[in-house]
Amino acid sequence: MRKQIVAGNWKMNNDYVDSELLISKLLEHHHHSTTDVIVAPPFTNILAVTNSLKGSSIAVAAQNMHYAESGAFTGEVSASMLTSVGVHTVILGHSERRAYFNETDALLAKKVDTALAHDMRVIFCFGEELADRKAGNENEVVASQIKNALFHLPASAWSQIVLAYEPVWAIGTGETATPDQAQDMHAFIRKTLADQYSSALADEVSILYGGSVKSANAKEIFSKPDVDGGLIGGAALDAEHFSAIVNSF
Ligand code: PEP
Numbered sequence: 001m002r003k004q005i006v007a008g009n010w011k012m013n014n015d016y017v018d019s020e021l022l023i024s025k026l027l028e029h030h031h032h033s034t035t036d037v038i039v040a041p042p043f044t045n046i047l048a049v050t051n052s053l054k055g056s057s058i059a060v061a062a063q064n065m066h067y068a069e070s071g072a073f074t075g076e077v078s079a080s081m082l083t084s085v086g087v088h089t090v091i092l093g094h095s096e097r098r099a100y101f102n103e104t105d106a107l108l109a110k111k112v113d114t115a116l117a118h119d120m121r122v123i124f125c126f127g128e129e130l131a132d133r134k135a136g137n138e139n140e141v142v143a144s145q146i147k148n149a150l151f152h153l154p155a156s157a158w159s160q161i162v163l164a165y166e167p168v169w170a171i172g173t174g175e176t177a178t179p180d181q182a183q184d185m186h187a188f189i190r191k192t193l194a195d196q197y198s199s200a201l202a203d204e205v206s207i208l209y210g211g212s213v214k215s216a217n218a219k220e221i222f223s224k225p226d227v228d229g230g231l232i233g234g235a236a237l238d239a240e241h242f243s244a245i246v247n248s249f
């Protein structure tokens with residue numbers, strides 16, 4: 001059975017004090033559930049958040065990491081730095097990393113390999129831009145992003161991969177893919193995996209939707225059979241909203 005997952009990407013928000021406050025509110029609202037809950041704070045707060053969440057079922061993810069083991073990469077963070085502070089999940093390929101930091105599928109393939117070599121879980125993000133959707137190319141774009149960054153992996157690696165479909169036109173814009181648009185794309189992604197590997201493997205991979213998910217629309221989006229949860233941006237900065245999204249399954 002694939003997992004239901006709700007992950008909150010805080011992006012470059014929340015200083016140390018804000019982070020601690022948000023975590024304490026999240027813990028007040030958090031009740032045990034079958035949904036895996038993940039928060040991704042900025043690097044400066046990742047150790048503090050990990051410590052504050054010890055003993056709870058909420059996991060911590062990094063928003064990015066470098067592919068190299070160590071070395072002269074000023075400003076970067078490695079996989080072993082993350083695992084040494086108890087962080088075993090990393091978000092890779094977010095559209096903001098692709099757009100503002102020139103991350104390509106080829107670079108992301110290297111990051112994925114490094115994360116897996118450190119036994120980390122990867123939340124791999126991808127999605128088409130508005131122009132792609134307007135031109136009817138969304139399936140082609142999404143299939144090529146997945147293929148270029150992930151299809152070199154052996155089937156056994158996929159137990160560590162979570163996919164996050166995030167149409168770029170829906171991120172931080174208030175525009176959401178309709179539940180049917182999300183379902184159609186998630187079904188297409190699952191078929192793409194089934195064609196390359198097997199339907200058994202495709203059935204086990206959690207595919208999250210991201211793009212302006214709020215407490216008001218989460219239930220309908222999560223009710224779709226191929227949507228296994230969400231990657232949440234803006235609404236993850238508010239404990240009540242985020243918890244309501246978690247409880248939308
Ligand atoms: C995101 O950045 O991954 C995201 C989905 O953001 P938002 O929920 O704010 O659209």
